[in-house]
Amino acid sequence: MAAERVVEIKNKQVLFKDYVRDSLESDMCITTEKTISLRVPEGTKGVVVKNLCLSCDPYMRNRMNKSEIDGFFSSYSPGSPITGFGVAKVIDSRDTNLKKGDLVWGTTGWEEYTFIEPTNALFKIEHTDIPLSYYTGILGMTGLTAYAGFHEVAKAKKGEKVFVSAASGSVGQLVGQFAKLMGCYVVACAGSIEKVDLLKHKFGYDNAFNYKEEHDLDAALKRYFPEGIDIYFENIGGKMLDVVLLNTRNFGRIAVCGMISQYNQENHEGIKNLMEIIYKRVRVEGFLYFDYLLQYSKFLETVLPLIREGKMDYIEDLAEGLDNGPAALVGIFSGHNIGKQVIKVAHE
Amino acid sequence: MAAERVVEIKNKQVLFKDYVRDSLESDMCITTEKTISLRVPEGTKGVVVKNLCLSCDPYMRNRMNKSEIDGFFSSYSPGSPITGFGVAKVIDSRDTNLKKGDLVWGTTGWEEYTFIEPTNALFKIEHTDIPLSYYTGILGMTGLTAYAGFHEVAKAKKGEKVFVSAASGSVGQLVGQFAKLMGCYVVACAGSIEKVDLLKHKFGYDNAFNYKEEHDLDAALKRYFPEGIDIYFENIGGKMLDVVLLNTRNFGRIAVCGMISQYNQENHEGIKNLMEIIYKRVRVEGFLYFDYLLQYSKFLETVLPLIREGKMDYIEDLAEGLDNGPAALVGIFSGHNIGKQVIKVAHE
Numbered sequence: 001m002a003a004e005r006v007v008e009i010k011n012k013q014v015l016f017k018d019y020v021r022d023s024l025e026s027d028m029c030i031t032t033e034k035t036i037s038l039r040v041p042e043g044t045k046g047v048v049v050k051n052l053c054l055s056c057d058p059y060m061r062n063r064m065n066k067s068e069i070d071g072f073f074s075s076y077s078p079g080s081p082i083t084g085f086g087v088a089k090v091i092d093s094r095d096t097n098l099k100k101g102d103l104v105w106g107t108t109g110w111e112e113y114t115f116i117e118p119t120n121a122l123f124k125i126e127h128t129d130i131p132l133s134y135y136t137g138i139l140g141m142t143g144l145t146a147y148a149g150f151h152e153v154a155k156a157k158k159g160e161k162v163f164v165s166a167a168s169g170s171v172g173q174l175v176g177q178f179a180k181l182m183g184c185y186v187v188a189c190a191g192s193i194e195k196v197d198l199l200k201h202k203f204g205y206d207n208a209f210n211y212k213e214e215h216d217l218d219a220a221l222k223r224y225f226p227e228g229i230d231i232y233f234e235n236i237g238g239k240m241l242d243v244v245l246l247n248t249r250n251f252g253r254i255a256v257c258g259m260i261s262q263y264n265q266e267n268h269e270g271i272k273n274l275m276e277i278i279y280k281r282v283r284v285e286g287f288l289y290f291d292y293l294l295q296y297s298k299f300l301e302t303v304l305p306l307i308r309e310g311k312m313d314y315i316e317d318l319a320e321g322l323d324n325g326p327a328a329l330v331g332i333f334s335g336h337n338i339g340k341q342v343i344k345v346a347h348e
Numbered sequence: 349m350a351a352e353r354v355v356e357i358k359n360k361q362v363l364f365k366d367y368v369r370d371s372l373e374s375d376m377c378i379t380t381e382k383t384i385s386l387r388v389p390e391g392t393k394g395v396v397v398k399n400l401c402l403s404c405d406p407y408m409r410n411r412m413n414k415s416e417i418d419g420f421f422s423s424y425s426p427g428s429p430i431t432g433f434g435v436a437k438v439i440d441s442r443d444t445n446l447k448k449g450d451l452v453w454g455t456t457g458w459e460e461y462t463f464i465e466p467t468n469a470l471f472k473i474e475h476t477d478i479p480l481s482y483y484t485g486i487l488g489m490t491g492l493t494a495y496a497g498f499h500e501v502a503k504a505k506k507g508e509k510v511f512v513s514a515a516s517g518s519v520g521q522l523v524g525q526f527a528k529l530m531g532c533y534v535v536a537c538a539g540s541i542e543k544v545d546l547l548k549h550k551f552g553y554d555n556a557f558n559y560k561e562e563h564d565l566d567a568a569l570k571r572y573f574p575e576g577i578d579i580y581f582e583n584i585g586g587k588m589l590d591v592v593l594l595n596t597r598n599f600g601r602i603a604v605c606g607m608i609s610q611y612n613q614e615n616h617e618g619i620k621n622l623m624e625i626i627y628k629r630v631r632v633e634g635f636l637y638f639d640y641l642l643q644y645s646k647f648l649e650t651v652l653p654l655i656r657e658g659k660m661d662y663i664e665d666l667a668e669g670l671d672n673g674p675a676a677l678v679g680i681f682s683g684h685n686i687g688k689q690v691i692k693v694a695h696e
Contacts, residue, residue: 284622
């Protein structure tokens with residue numbers, strides 16, 4: 001019997017050129033020089049996937065710095081494709097849990113096709129009545145981050161006063177909705193009138209403001225939270241965190257998901273009001289979604305019905321094609337996106 | 349029957365002059381102008397006490413600023429005596445729970461005699477085989493602060509790596525000993541060779557260093573904690589906190605008891621490394637002893653035997669007489685004291 005023919009095809013990729021110096025976008029480039037076999041090599045237990053959607057997430061910025069950190073946050077390798085969360089279709093498999101045609105989400109490459117091994121960080125997508133791109137966000141890392149951060153880290157209670165920053169972004173838009181569903185008072189901020197409108201009228205928060213138009217953020221918070229803030233879901237860091245500290249209530253919690261305002265800065269802004277946490281017994285806690293992966297099934301059971309019944313909204317900002325990938329990723333650091341930034345690589 | 353004669357005697361006091369401007373000491377003065385009745389007024393339920401020892405604690409500095417905070421941390425009133433923790437003897441009582449001759453600890457005035465009403469913040473001293481001054485420290489607020497902060501806030505586990513700052517001070521000296529008793533690795537810092545010697549040889553910590561002699565605090569911490577810090581018991585704030593953030597391990601805890609380096613500063617030092625708490629999932633939590641008062645009996649049952657059996661050491665720095673009170677209080681902010689600063693007002 002003749003050996004099966006191995007198909008090698010061109011594979012468009014977004015390469016990481018080198019550790020970031022000045023501009024982010026110029027540190028990535030598109031290439032079609034490489035080819036990839038669409039068959040899983042013998043002797044491995046991996047899969048070859050066709051990438052459908054890719055996720056733009058703030059943590060990726062940190063992976064563009066040279067660092068000593070291992071694992072999930074290790075630096076990208078110059079000359080290799082960017083990696084990140086994505087939704088993909090299995091083209092070939094030697095993994096007994098996945099078969100050709102299966103849809104998965106998890107960490108994949110910024111390229112048309114990716115060979116993935118090991119596959120233990122891939123989740124099989126069982127519910128396909130929901131747009132597949134949602135698995136890069138509300139039904140994926142972003143969703144679990146918002147859910148765990150709000151319920152497990154901040155330990156929110158009904159009626160508490162919740163402030164969300166970067167609130168039209170991928171995590172922020174979900175946190176505010178979880179808070180409203182729980183019966184909290186929610187005020188959120190974002191960086192444009194259009195986004196503020198979304199927060200107020202689409203997500204139904206109690207109020208929202210454009211932080212770029214507030215000359216005195218402390219006064220703004222005192223206006224929206226005359227009794228103080230119970231929970232701050234921290235996405236941006238810097239000055240906003242400093243004024244929130246002045247406005248937390250006794251036993252307040254600050255769930256620190258990210259500090260996007262600081263990722264591009266060489267010299268991080270100093271936080272001057274940390275002393276506030278003593279007398280007010282405030283807890284400031286960092287967290288990562290992957291400590292809560294065991295809760296993913298429970299999370300899906302909670303969120304899928306909310307989406308199907310229209311009780312949660314979800315806004316995506318879709319960029320078409322890998323060619324637009326670098327600009328889309330860079331855009332999230334200056335707030336160009338409205339909603340979760342996704343790159344549509346291919347249709348199923 | 350003739351009405352009992354009301355005895356009014358001169359009452360030496362340390363008055364708070366006005367909200368702090370430049371120097372602390374000049375904002376207090378000694379006066380003997382006032383008199384006090386040694387009988388509890390009819391129609392009240394208070395006690396008159398003779399003050400024996402007074403406690404100098406960092407939080408008192410904050411009460412010398414004008415602030416809007418009510419309760420425990422409210423501003424001192426210009427023209428009235430300083431108040432703080434102390435040990436006292438009941439001279440007269442209309443409180444059914446306390447009788448003449450009882451010894452108590454709790455909040456009292458910086459003066460020879462104080463009329464206290466209500467008395468619900470006074471604790472009756474039952475165990476007098478221990479020096480009474482210990483109830484201003486290891487057996488009082490300071491002890492419970494160290495105990496609750498280490499066990500309840502930091503949730504220390506055997507074998508963890510613990511860093512204590514201001515470690516020869518009133519709280520620091522106890523935290524390190526609780527940590528050693530639990531089987532933790534303990535390194536502590538203080539501000540003089542003499543204090544470092546105490547930490548190493550009297551308290552038996554694994555190591556100790558003089559932070560004033562370390563030009564590179566980050567390098568010092570990396571030397572003493574090559575695998576990082578699990579628990580930082582924060583007493584000083586500022587630069588030390590910033591470098592600790594660089595050296596915490598995953599799931600580290602920073603129990604924030606105080607930030608004494610910042611209390612005298614108009615402009616607080618900015619903390620630049622807070623981003624570290626995200627990837628390392630660090631919890632930074634402020635706390636106050638009075639949230640743990642329900643554990644006071646359990647705490648006493650734990651600590652009294654440790655003192656009696658010589659398993660815990662306790663260092664006090666005793667100043668004699670109210671006249672030396674202002675200087676003693678001011679001294680704790682520049683590290684003049686070795687051990688807990690106490691003012692001996694009178695002998696029993």
